[in-house]
Every structure is written in C-alpha cells, then in structure tokens.
Amino acid sequence: MAALGFGANSVSAEELRFTVWTGSEAHLKMLGEIADSFTATHPDVTVRYDTIPFGDYVQKITLQMAGGNPPDLGWLLENSAPAFVDAGALADVSETLKSTNGYDYGDFSQSAMGLWETDGAIYGIPFSTSPFLVYFNKSLYESAGLETPDARVKDGTWTWEQLKSDAKALRDASSGVWGFETVDGQGYGSRVWHTLVPIIRAYGGAAWDGDTCKLDSPETVKAVQLFHDMVYADGSTVPPGEQGDFFSGKAALTVTQISRVSKLSDATFDWGIAPLPAGTAGSGATVGQAAVVAFAEGKHKELAAEFLAHMTSKENVAKMAAFFPPARKSVLEADRFLTSNAAVTPEKMAFVAQGIKNGSVLPSHKRFPQIEAAARSNFDALWSKNADIAAIMKKLCGSIQPLL
Incomplete structure (x- = not known):
C-alpha cells in the first residue's frame, strides 16, 4: 500500500487519510493539487492518499474499519455502496454540502445520485460516472x-x-x-x-x-x-x-x-x-460509478466532510473530468469537457458523454x-x-x- 501526503508538515497538523485504488502518477498529481488547494485554506491539515490495489480494496477497507482504524475518506464503487450504507459505515454529509457556499448540489444528475442518497441523507458524491x-x-x-x-x-x-x-x-x-x-x-x-x-x-x-x-x-x-x-x-x-x-x-x-x-x-x-x-x-x-465518501467512524468526520465538498466542487470536478467523467451536469455539458484531456480528441470524448447519457450503472x-x-x-x-x-x-x- 503506497501513501502520498500533501499539505502542512507540522507535527501538530491534523491528517486526513484518503484511500484510493489508483497508482497512476497523473491521477495522484491531480489529486495532490486538489489537496494543496484545500490545505492552503486549512494550514494545519495534511491529506494523505493511500493506494490500495483494486482487487484488495473493499476487503482491506473493511478490515481497517473492523480493526478500529478506518480511513477518513475514500473512493467507493457502485457495487459496494448499498452494503456500506446498510451497515452504517458511511457518514451523512448532507448538512456540510448544504452549508458550503456555492456548492450547488442540484447540479448533480439525479440519476447519478441514486445509490448515494437515502431519505435526504447523502452518503457519497460520484466523482466518476465512467462508461466502459x-x-x-x-x-x-x-x-x-x-x-x-x-x-x-x-x-x-x-x-x-x-x-x-x-x-x-x-x-x-x-x-x-x-x-x-x-x-x-x-x-x-x-x-x-x-x-x-x-x-x-x-x-x-x-x-x-x-x-x-x-x-x-x-x-x-x-x-x-x-x-x-x-x-x-x-x-x-x-x-x-x-x-x-x-x-x-x-x-x-x-x-x-x-x-x-x-x-x-x-x-x-x-x-x-x-x-x-x-x-x-x-x-x-x-457505466462504472465511483464516489468520494467519508467514513462514519473516521477520526476527523467534520473535516473529512469539508474536504469531500471541496473535492467535488464545480472547479475540482472540472479538473478531475480529464480522467473521471463527471456527474455534474454543468461540467459534462460544457464544451470544456470535450477538450479536458489533451490526449483525447473531442470526437473521442463525445463517446464518453454518449456512454454516460445512454449507459446503465453496473449491478x-x-x-x-x-x-x-x-x-x-x-x-x-x-x-x-x-x-x-x-x-x-x-x-x-x-x-x-x-x-x-
């Protein structure tokens, strides 16, 4: 399991531990930039990304929670969402999102939120609604x-x-x-x-x-x-x-x-x-969907919810769109999405947008x-x-x- 930290190096700093399954240098560089923009306004906070191999991800997260050492935040796939919500493992971040200036929760596609919203509670925000x-x-x-x-x-x-x-x-x-x-x-x-x-x-x-x-x-x-x-x-x-x-x-x-x-x-x-x-x-x-979630038993729940809101803001969703097709309608429908990745032509990115529009999420x-x-x-x-x-x-x- 690889770890990469961003932000303040002070011994007294609060550390948010965020689990991901990517080891891509390009992905981690982008995630690091998002962390740095958060710690710029939270100077006593560091964000550490822990990479867990995809095949072991859910098992290792589950073991960490059972051992009393859950991460603060992490990525979670669509097929695991119902089980984690049913077990009470995810924090309801609805109040934080509502109180975050300019967040615009209504900008997210309603269909994309189906797995993550229950009776007004919000247990995750999709950062990737990505067609195969x-x-x-x-x-x-x-x-x-x-x-x-x-x-x-x-x-x-x-x-x-x-x-x-x-x-x-x-x-x-x-x-x-x-x-x-x-x-x-x-x-x-x-x-x-x-x-x-x-x-x-x-x-x-x-x-x-x-x-x-x-x-x-x-x-x-x-x-x-x-x-x-x-x-x-x-x-x-x-x-x-x-x-x-x-x-x-x-x-x-x-x-x-x-x-x-x-x-x-x-x-x-x-x-x-x-x-x-x-x-x-x-x-x-x-479509394969993955969301940013905050874990209910994490050590820094309020701070984790703030970082979740920061990572899924319009600005940062647009930044992530180069690799992770967004659920925010304003980003997906903008011409900027079609040119968000320099390696992918607008014609190819149109296939992505079409797949999101016509696709169904994995079981x-x-x-x-x-x-x-x-x-x-x-x-x-x-x-x-x-x-x-x-x-x-x-x-x-x-x-x-x-x-x-």
Whole structure:
C-alpha cells in the first residue's frame, strides 16, 4: 500500500487519510493539487492518499474499519455502496454540502445520485460516472487492413460479433500479440462483472431484476458463450494465467474506462477509442460509478466532510473530468469537457458523454459482497475449454438467488 501526503508538515497538523485504488502518477498529481488547494485554506491539515490495489480494496477497507482504524475518506464503487450504507459505515454529509457556499448540489444528475442518497441523507458524491469503452491498437488494424472500430460506429457495423472476428484476425502468436484483453487484465477475477455485464446487456440479458436472478437466461448464456468462444474456440483472448497488456502493445483490443488514457502517454503505437459494441438487443452501454465518501467512524468526520465538498466542487470536478467523467451536469455539458484531456480528441470524448447519457450503472446490491463470494466458484468454473455454460450459469443463479 503506497501513501502520498500533501499539505502542512507540522507535527501538530491534523491528517486526513484518503484511500484510493489508483497508482497512476497523473491521477495522484491531480489529486495532490486538489489537496494543496484545500490545505492552503486549512494550514494545519495534511491529506494523505493511500493506494490500495483494486482487487484488495473493499476487503482491506473493511478490515481497517473492523480493526478500529478506518480511513477518513475514500473512493467507493457502485457495487459496494448499498452494503456500506446498510451497515452504517458511511457518514451523512448532507448538512456540510448544504452549508458550503456555492456548492450547488442540484447540479448533480439525479440519476447519478441514486445509490448515494437515502431519505435526504447523502452518503457519497460520484466523482466518476465512467462508461466502459473499447480501446484499440490503430497501428495493428492498419497493418492488417481492417476497418477500425470507430469507423464501424459510423457505418453501423460495430457489434460484439465484429469485435470477436477482429480479435481473431489480429491475434499474432508469433509476436506475442493477443486479439483481446479483458478489463485491466483482471477479467476472470476482480473484474469478471465488468467483463461480462456489457456483453450480457447487449444480448438482452441481465445479472438480476429486483430479487430474481437472470444470469441463467438464454440471452445471458448466449452472451457468455460468445466471450468463452473468444477465449477457447478462437484463442484470440488473453486466457486466465496469461499476460497480454494492451498498453504495451501486446493486445489489439481491450475494454476499459477513460481514466486509463494516462497509461498511453508513452505508447509506441497509434490508438483509438470506440463505444462498446452492439449485440442482438442493441447497445449494452455500461457505466462504472465511483464516489468520494467519508467514513462514519473516521477520526476527523467534520473535516473529512469539508474536504469531500471541496473535492467535488464545480472547479475540482472540472479538473478531475480529464480522467473521471463527471456527474455534474454543468461540467459534462460544457464544451470544456470535450477538450479536458489533451490526449483525447473531442470526437473521442463525445463517446464518453454518449456512454454516460445512454449507459446503465453496473449491478449493485446491499448484499453484493456475499453475492460476489457465492458467485466466485461458479465464475471460476467457466474458465475451462469444455465448460457447460448453460449448466454453470444455472448453478450460479442457484447460488446467489437466496441472497437477492
């Protein structure tokens, strides 16, 4: 776990500990600037960002809270929000936001606040409402003479079947280049929901609907079968246990979010961005959401709420928009958003805005940690060449249905 501190160095200073899952230098530099602008008006305060790896994040935060050493603030994903709210782990920051001059809480998209507001209490503010996108290696596409995904978006032929075909054509075992890499290369473990849900939605399936599991529906099985075929029938997709990093040129395609653009600063190839492909049910546009939260048992609750308000002000949301698409309507709808990241053209940023407008947030539930644990062995069973997809998905639904 890496830590980075900003602000006063006085021994008597109050320290706000803020957990994040990014180790990106560009992200931490930006977060440091936000911390410095807060400590400029709070000279006896320091802000320390602790980086916890994404796959361990929720578990380690939970252990810190159980051990009586919770952070003051942190990032929290949408799938964990209901469980943390239900457990009383998050502080209600509504009074601080209302009393902060010029904050304009009404500027946040109402739909974006659904997971974080309950009966007037506000338990978090989304700093990232980020659609999943396809990144592609334009150099590899041009060398192979294939039509690029962004061009196919324009002519209406960008589908999951086309992505599957492209990945197979672009796989080059002799040079160690894979056709497709899962989200952050973690699509069989901590990112399995992020990998499968967009495909499932594009084929008309769903994880669950209310208290009913839908993971064994024919539509869902068809979607999972498509991805399984990419891994085992086509051999185009980086399989479990193998490495094929898109950002170093070792995969032609991947699905991720706009924040990962920072990893392409030293890319030795031309690259592009496209929306998620369509399936038989149209677009499966999917949004991953993360919020800034203050923990109920943190040592500096009032100060933490003040910093939360500062970080999610209009000015700082506009600053974060370069990597984290905002929920503030005034920032998202401004022309400045389309030019907020020098590495991303306005046309590409328009894909981001479109994904936010049309996308649905990843599945969440107050028992999501238990659901995830119950689903894990069933997801693991998918990753073999002769896996019976329909039978495994039926068993998976049987495992999680009682929790819904």
